[in-house]
Amino acid sequence: MLTIAWFSTGRDEAARQLLQVVHRKVQTGEIEGTIAFVFSNREPGEAKQSDLFFDLVQSYHIPLICFSSKKFEAMQHVADKAEGETLPKWRLEYDRQVMERLQGFKQDLCVLAGYMLIVGKDMCHRYDMINLHPAVPGGPKGSWQEVIWVLMEDKAAESGVMMHLVTPELDRGPVITHCTYPIRGEPFDRYWREIDNSPIAAIKKEQGENNTLFKLIRQHGLAREFPLIVSTLSVFSRGEVKIEAGKIFDRSGKPISGYDLTDEVDRAVESR
Numbered sequence: 001m002l003t004i005a006w007f008s009t010g011r012d013e014a015a016r017q018l019l020q021v022v023h024r025k026v027q028t029g030e031i032e033g034t035i036a037f038v039f040s041n042r043e044p045g046e047a048k049q050s051d052l053f054f055d056l057v058q059s060y061h062i063p064l065i066c067f068s069s070k071k072f073e074a075m076q077h078v079a080d081k082a083e084g085e086t087l088p089k090w091r092l093e094y095d096r097q098v099m100e101r102l103q104g105f106k107q108d109l110c111v112l113a114g115y116m117l118i119v120g121k122d123m124c125h126r127y128d129m130i131n132l133h134p135a136v137p138g139g140p141k142g143s144w145q146e147v148i149w150v151l152m153e154d155k156a157a158e159s160g161v162m163m164h165l166v167t168p169e170l171d172r173g174p175v176i177t178h179c180t181y182p183i184r185g186e187p188f189d190r191y192w193r194e195i196d197n198s199p200i201a202a203i204k205k206e207q208g209e210n211n212t213l214f215k216l217i218r219q220h221g222l223a224r225e226f227p228l229i230v231s232t233l234s235v236f237s238r239g240e241v242k243i244e245a246g247k248i249f250d251r252s253g254k255p256i257s258g259y260d261l262t263d264e265v266d267r268a269v270e271s272r
Contacts, residue, residue, distance in 0.1 A: 002033030002237035005107035005127070006062075007115040010040050010053025015114040018226060019053070022113075023060055025230050032237035035062050036107050039098070041069040041117055065101055069094055069117055086168070087120050095120040109236060109243075112166060113229070121168040128243045129166035130176055132229060134221050136160035137175040137258050145209065148217050153200045155192075157184045159217060161224045161265075162258065163232045165243060174248050175258035176241060177232040179224055179265040183217055191216060227268035231261045 004022075008015050019038075025031040038057045042050040043066040057064045076090035099122070110129040112119070119129060135141075136159060140150035151159055162178035184192070191213035195203060203211055209218075235241045241259050242249045250256050 005110040009116040010050040037063040179262040
């Protein structure tokens, strides 16, 4: 049985929806596991949305650990970076204190589910942590907005979503699972034609995220995020995918560079 640690800032409705979906899949046995605890870098009273998230966690009787990164930062007097580090000193110390708070728990896998902090290298090395990135393996880095603009700039034919192992190198950890989807053909082509002769910089300035092609790519990617997360936890719980020493293996112990779940995710999207 897979023991899951859930990390989330709980900043919006999507954070609650994802926890609801995974909890339900655990209850029905689609994910053969349990959520050992939920950790949040916010505390009660900081924001209405996170308070709603905490209420949901407690309604499931899942242990909840809160430790405010905002309050912790406010108490620090040094914001510079340590030599050789990409994060400020306070962030590294915050991670160390988080790990102290989690010492009494045991987990097989940590899931970053809307956790709005970059994880430092000490936590990356301590835990097997996975995160979602809205691009194909080897594709654009950055936020989902940045990814879509790069796809449009490059006149790409497909996009995708992947789950990857969290490492100090942002969005570049080993790929665990992924799915792809076309952004050519119907219903995309007419909107590609509309921007064929337009510089992307001008579209960003004039239309921004209201551009129809931009919204359409986002819609198709977003529809696959929850199904990919659920399918990933499911294959982990069945032992089809394993993490050992920072590398990804299949059931037989063969190293893999990502488990393609496109067909399974597409079926889930179609059923919805």
